Amino acid sequence: MARKPVAREAVLDAFESLLIEEGERAATLDAVAKLAGVSKGGLLYHFPNKEAMISVLLERLDRLLADDLAAMAAAAEGAAAYFIKSSVWADTPLDRAFVAATRLAEVAHQETLRRMAAAQAGWLELLAADVGPAMAKPVLYMGDGLYFNAMLARGPGGPLPAVGPDVDGLLAALGRLRG
Structure with missing residues (x-):
C-alpha cells in the first residue's frame, strides 16, 4: 500500500x-x-475544498473510534470502567480528532452530527451490555463530564489536570451502581 x-x-x-x-x-x-x-x-x-478536509477528518475519527470501541469491548475490567478510565483528555489522536469534530458539530455540520450520534450509540451499546440499559446513559454522562471538565480545566496549552481522584470516585460510584 x-x-x-x-x-x-x-x-x-x-x-x-x-x-x-x-x-x-x-x-x-x-x-x-x-x-x-x-x-x-x-x-x-x-x-x-474545506468539505474534503472535513470528510477525511471524519474518516480519521471513524478509524480511531472503531479501535477504541474494540478496546472497550475487550476490556477485562468491563466496558463501563474502561469508558470512565479513558474519559480523560490526554492529547491522543482520538482526543484531537474527537474535539475537532465537536467544533464542527457546534456549527451543525450534518455529517459530523450523524457520525457523533453513531459514536455515542456505539458507546451506549457496550455500556448497556455491561451495566444494563437503565445505567448506560448515566455512565456515559459520567465519562463525558470527566472528559470535558478535565479538558476545560487544562486551558490552552496548560498542563493536564490531576484527575486520578475523580476517576477513582467515578469507579467507586460505578461499583455501587453494579450493586
Missing part, C-alpha cells in the same frame, strides 16, 4: 489543530495552508 504524502497529513493535522484551538470559522483554506507550511496550491492538490 502506498504511503500517504507527508504534506497531506500535515494539512489534515493543521486543519484539526485550527478546529480545536480556534474553531470552524478560523479553519480557512489559507489558515490551514499557512499552519501546515504548504502553499494554498499544495493544499488544494490534496483537498479541493
Whole structure:
C-alpha cells in the first residue's frame, strides 16, 4: 500500500489543530495552508475544498473510534470502567480528532452530527451490555463530564489536570451502581 504524502497529513493535522484551538470559522483554506507550511496550491492538490478536509477528518475519527470501541469491548475490567478510565483528555489522536469534530458539530455540520450520534450509540451499546440499559446513559454522562471538565480545566496549552481522584470516585460510584 502506498504511503500517504507527508504534506497531506500535515494539512489534515493543521486543519484539526485550527478546529480545536480556534474553531470552524478560523479553519480557512489559507489558515490551514499557512499552519501546515504548504502553499494554498499544495493544499488544494490534496483537498479541493474545506468539505474534503472535513470528510477525511471524519474518516480519521471513524478509524480511531472503531479501535477504541474494540478496546472497550475487550476490556477485562468491563466496558463501563474502561469508558470512565479513558474519559480523560490526554492529547491522543482520538482526543484531537474527537474535539475537532465537536467544533464542527457546534456549527451543525450534518455529517459530523450523524457520525457523533453513531459514536455515542456505539458507546451506549457496550455500556448497556455491561451495566444494563437503565445505567448506560448515566455512565456515559459520567465519562463525558470527566472528559470535558478535565479538558476545560487544562486551558490552552496548560498542563493536564490531576484527575486520578475523580476517576477513582467515578469507579467507586460505578461499583455501587453494579450493586
